[in-house]
Structure formats: C-alpha cells, structure tokens
Amino acid sequence: MDAAARAREALPDLPRDAEGTVFREPWEAQAFAMALALHDRGVFTWSEWAAMLADEIRRAQADGDPDTGETYYRHWLATLERMVADKGVATAAMLHRYRDAWDHAADRTPHGQPIELRSEDFG
Structure with a gap:
C-alpha cells in the first residue's frame, strides 16, 4: 500500500472521490505530499496528525469557519506548520521567514x- 493510500485509510475525512484524494489547488497537493513525507520519516503518527488536525478545525470553527470543506487544506497546512514546530523540525521563526520569502517571490x-x-x- 502506498503512502497516500495509508493516509486515506488513517484519515477517513480526507476529501476524495472514486479515484482517490481530491485537491482543488496545486498547493493543497503539495501540503498533502509534505505531510506524507514527514510521516514516512517518522516525524509523527497518523493518530497524532488526526488529533492535531481536529484541534485546528475546532479552533477555526470557533473563530467562525463555516466548515463547508473549502478550507480543509488551510487547516491541513496550519497543522503541518504546527506539527513541524512542535516536533522541532523547524522553528516558528523559520517557517515565518520562508513564508515571507515565498510571498516576496510570488509578488515579483x-x-x-x-x-x-x-x-x-x-x-
């Protein structure tokens, strides 16, 4: 079973259709792939991921997210950033530095x- 199939099995709420996982934008697939790679390297378990993702979604809903499914991968990305910071893979400052650099690159x-x-x- 490949990494994506294992993720779909462990995370039943992933947006999917008959073909597999569904992404609306390329960045969603990239965030998904980063999480798969980190999981495969043993940075976190899928149960840790699911718990943190659920917490992110609950927080967003408490802040007014209508939970229509359109923001799922925004929560996924927030979870990814939080997980790598919590696990010591990258600091919050490093993530912020790279986010700013990507914003600058996108602007030009x-x-x-x-x-x-x-x-x-x-x-």
Missing part, C-alpha cells in the same frame, strides 16, 4: 509563471 513573479524562490527573497 508574472501571473501564470512558476514561482522560484531566490536568495534575495529572504531580504
């Missing part, structure tokens, strides 16, 4: 072109 990239992260994006 023409629409429709691939975003490339460069050293100057870390300003």
